[in-house]
Amino acid sequence: xxxxxxxxxxxxxxxxxxxxxxxxxxxxxxxxxxxxxxxxxxxxxxxxxxxxxxxxxxxxxxxxxxxxxxxxxxxxxxxxxxxxxxxxxxxxxxxxxxxxxxxxxxxxxxxxxxxxxxxxxxxxxxxxxxxxxxxxxxxxxxxxxxxxxxxxxxxxxxxxxxxxxxxxxxxxxxxxxxxxxxxxxxxxxxxxxxxxxxxxxxxxxxxxxxxxxxxxxxxxxxxxxxxxxxxxxxxxxxxxxxxxxxxxxxxxxxxxxxxxxxxxxxxxxxxxxxxxxx
Amino acid sequence: xxxxxxxxxxxxxxxxxxxxxxxxxxxxxxxxxxxxxxxxxxxxxxxxxxxxxxxxxxxxxxxxxxxxxxxxxxxxxxxxxxxxxxxxxxxxxxxxxxxxxxxxxxxxxxxxxxxxxxxxxxxxxxxxxxxxxxxxxxxxxxxxxxxxxxxxxxxxxxxxxxxxxxxxxxxxxxxxxxxxxxxxxxxxxxxxxxxxxxxxxxxxxxxxxxxxxxxxxxxxxxxxxxxxxxxxxxxxxxxxxxxxxxxxxxxxxxxxxxxxxxxxxxxxxxxxxxxxxxxxxxxxxxxxxxxxxxxxxxxxxxxxxxxxxxxxxxxxxxxxxxxxxxxxxxxxxxxxxxxxxxxxxxxxxxxxxxxxxxxxxxxxxxxxxxxxxxxxxxxxxxxxxxxxxxxxxxxxxxxxxxxxxxxxxxxxxxxxxxxxxxxxxxxxxxxxxxxxxxxxxxxxxxxxxxxxx
Numbered sequence: 033x034x035x036x037x038x039x040x041x042x043x044x045x046x047x048x049x050x051x052x053x054x055x056x057x058x059x060x061x062x063x064x065x066x067x068x069x070x071x072x073x074x075x076x077x078x079x080x081x082x083x084x085x086x087x088x089x090x091x092x093x094x095x096x097x098x099x100x101x102x103x104x105x106x107x108x109x110x111x112x113x114x115x116x117x118x119x120x121x122x123x124x125x126x127x128x129x130x131x132x133x134x135x136x137x138x139x140x141x142x143x144x145x146x147x148x149x150x151x152x153x154x155x156x157x158x159x160x161x162x163x164x165x166x167x168x169x170x171x172x173x174x175x176x177x178x179x180x181x182x183x184x185x186x187x188x189x190x191x192x193x194x195x196x197x198x199x200x201x202x203x204x205x206x207x208x209x210x211x212x213x214x215x216x217x218x219x220x221x222x223x224x225x226x227x228x229x230x231x232x233x234x235x236x237x238x239x240x241x242x243x244x245x246x247x248x249x250x251x252x253x254x255x256x257x258x259x260x261x262x263x264x265x266x267x268x269x270x271x272x273x274x275x276x277x278x279x280x281x282x283x284x285x286x287x288x289x290x291x292x293x294x295x296x297x298x299x300x301x302x303x304x305x306x307x308x309x310x
Numbered sequence: 311x312x313x314x315x316x317x318x319x320x321x322x323x324x325x326x327x328x329x330x331x332x333x334x335x336x337x338x339x340x341x342x343x344x345x346x347x348x349x350x351x352x353x354x355x356x357x358x359x360x361x362x363x364x365x366x367x368x369x370x371x372x373x374x375x376x377x378x379x380x381x382x383x384x385x386x387x388x389x390x391x392x393x394x395x396x397x398x399x400x401x402x403x404x405x406x407x408x409x410x411x412x413x414x415x416x417x418x419x420x421x422x423x424x425x426x427x428x429x430x431x432x433x434x435x436x437x438x439x440x441x442x443x444x445x446x447x448x449x450x451x452x453x454x455x456x457x458x459x460x461x462x463x464x465x466x467x468x469x470x471x472x473x474x475x476x477x478x479x480x481x482x483x484x485x486x487x488x489x490x491x492x493x494x495x496x497x498x499x500x501x502x503x504x505x506x507x508x509x510x511x512x513x514x515x516x517x518x519x520x521x522x523x524x525x526x527x528x529x530x531x532x533x534x535x536x537x538x539x540x541x542x543x544x545x546x547x548x549x550x551x552x553x554x555x556x557x558x559x560x561x562x563x564x565x566x567x568x569x570x571x572x573x574x575x576x577x578x579x580x581x582x583x584x585x586x587x588x589x590x591x592x593x594x595x596x597x598x599x600x601x602x603x604x605x606x607x608x609x610x611x612x613x614x615x616x617x618x619x620x621x622x623x624x625x626x627x628x629x630x631x632x633x634x635x636x637x638x639x640x641x642x643x644x645x646x647x648x649x650x651x652x653x654x655x656x657x658x659x660x661x662x663x664x665x666x667x668x669x670x671x672x673x674x675x676x677x678x679x680x681x682x683x684x685x686x687x688x689x690x691x692x693x694x695x696x697x698x699x700x701x702x703x704x705x706x707x708x709x710x711x712x713x714x715x716x717x718x719x720x721x722x723x724x725x726x727x728x729x730x731x732x733x734x735x736x737x738x739x740x741x742x743x744x745x746x747x748x749x750x751x752x753x754x755x756x757x758x759x760x761x762x763x
Contacts, residue, residue: 073760080489080759084475084482087706087718088489092757095723097706105683105706109715112677144678145643146343147605179678239641240677241713243476262606263537263569270505270711275476300539300569307509307543 067091085243108242115245120181130211133157137214150216165227166207172229176215180237186246187278194282221256264299322356327372332613333357340604340644362404386623394426429623433616444656448696451663455592457631467731468700471496474711488759493719495703497737499531513549520550529736552588560617563608592631599636601644622665638674648685670700
């Protein structure tokens with residue numbers, strides 16, 4: 033029999049925990065604190081600190097950081113370290129109804145230390161895609177946890193629908209998006225060759241930074257082949273709530289994909305073609 | 311040429327100069343990934359023994375990537391002074407190491423032999439050197455360059471103010487920039503990594519930094535670290551640039567991946583000398599770092615450290631104002647932990663200096679490698695002692711655009727304080743005028759970005 037949860041009891045326990053704050057339990061602040069002694073213009077300093085997630089206005093002890101900002105920095109780095117090792121929530125993948133494929137990396141350690149393991153699909157996943165992937169479309173979308181599952185969880189629910197809608201408004205055909213566990217960017221070349229799309233776009237969790245562990249990047253390439261080089265890829269990074277908002281990114285990426293299709297080029301080649309057209 | 315040796319009664323056979331160089335490297339994960347590293351600690355030592363007895367001519371006659379095949383090799387070889395090479399070609403690598411460390415060898419001697427050394431010889435020597443060797447040898451060399459200001463004077467240490475923002479918000483960038491300047495950081499360059507690589511956006515940031523420098527009469531350089539072709543388009547369109555940036559690597563294939571080659575670099579420098587805002591003659595800023603070739607699958611069977619040396623051989627062709635080494639930026643697949651990162655920083659500073667370059671170091675770590683702030687600060691202090699020309703300056707050490715950790719404005723000020731080093735001459739006067747610095751030390755006013763309001 034399932035144990036009944038007594039709501040009153042639960043509320044009481046939470047209230048007890050909260051009341052301990054200030055009575056022997058330290059509530060370490062997560063927001064950066066102004067540490068400048070006698071600033072020339074306190075209001076301007078407050079405004080400046082709001083304009084950027086960068087650690088400014090934190091003051092100093094001699095030439096070193098103040099204790100609070102030093103500890104905050106170390107806490108943020110510790111959290112980022114921990115975030116690398118997290119795996120993606122099955123609920124998210126389920127709710128997006130994406131087919132789940134795997135790279136050849138069988139563990140996080142292998143994924144981190146052997147780049148090739150994340151650059152190719154497992155044999156089973158490659159077979160699945162050959163049989164079930166949508167072929168000959170304009171665009172194929174790949175989603176991958178990369179180095180931050182938190183990034184996928186925080187951005188994909190808003191980004192993917194916005195991107196799909198943007199592409200549909202522009203009458204661009206899209207193959208069914210796929211999720212690839214532990215995929216690196218170059219895995220998109222193999223995906224493109226299997227489904228024979230014109231452009232492949234990968235949405236990949238970036239390595240966690242201190243300011244955010246939720247940043248996602250989009251890598252796009254037009255018809256990758258054996259002669260493809262890194263600078264052929266168009267990259268949009270820093271998609272997260274403190275950077276380019278996921279919803280806005282969806283619309284922007286759709287526009288960019290339309291340009292890539294129009295110029296039949298991506299990366300540095302695309303920039304040059306656009307500049308030549310004025 | 312001898313490619314075999316006996317160590318502890320065990321016979322070790324190597325296949326080529328390239329093989330010896332790779333196996334003689336201190337242990338790094340990237341060389342394991344490319345399957346070039348020694349497979350045991352004794353094999354590594356055996357390779358060092360073979361390397362120590364190899365003559366410089368053996369290395370010269372066996373470039374690690376053939377001349378016909380690789381543009382980097384061609385630039386390195388075509389830039390060598392053959393008369394100086396002839397004087398030293400019969401030296402062994404072991405003798406070269408002792409020459410470098412000897413009391414009677416100073417900056418003039420090292421500058422001279424540098425012109426006769428290929429990058430592979432420089433890499434080879436570093437493989438026979440310990441941490442103190444590398445620091446002592448590096449201390450002997452300090453190379454100057456001039457853009458709008460003079461970098462590399464003895465007793466001076468400069469910084470790039472790196473005020474990046476996740477979406478290039480101009481006010482956000484400006485705020486971080488003022489903060490950096492108020493700590494005395496920004497004398498090497500005010501350099502922004504853009505999130506948006508479009509010509510319009512890059513031009514806007516260049517104008518903003520240029521205008522700020524004009525308004526406050528700051529004697530320094532500005533730069534936006536977009537792809538070189540983007541910067542060239544911006545420059546042609548009239549954008550004010552005093553330093554042109556590009557990342558470089560040690561094999562032609564890796565540079566192809568970066569979308570850069572000799573022709574583009576020649577054109578860029580020519581364009582800078584005609585249309586750039588700086589007096590020069592040193593108008594280029596390059597970034598390098600061990601591991602980029604491995605991660606781009608373009609290592610050509612060469613170890614990371616030797617590829618890094620070759621990158622310096624490439625860099626020196628364009629007489630840069632700054633070469634910044636960012637080993638540690640990539641991740642654990644190339645440099646596993648703090649120990650490997652510190653070693654790479656010491657090697658790179660030495661190798662860059664022996665190429666005659668105005669070297670700076672960015673001791674960095676990412677959050678998926680096994681390193682932390684303590685490792686980074688050790689690398690920073692050691693390379694300051696070894697006489698780096700400059701470091702980066704990032705607010706609180708946390709780059710909110712590139713998501714990695716680099717030296718902070720606080721660290722910059724600390725490195726100066728630790729060894730009594732001063733900012734670049736012209737910039738120090740400006741700091742004094744602004745009331746940020748007095749007698750080489752930060753004042754009470756320093757660290758407040760609102761002094762510019």
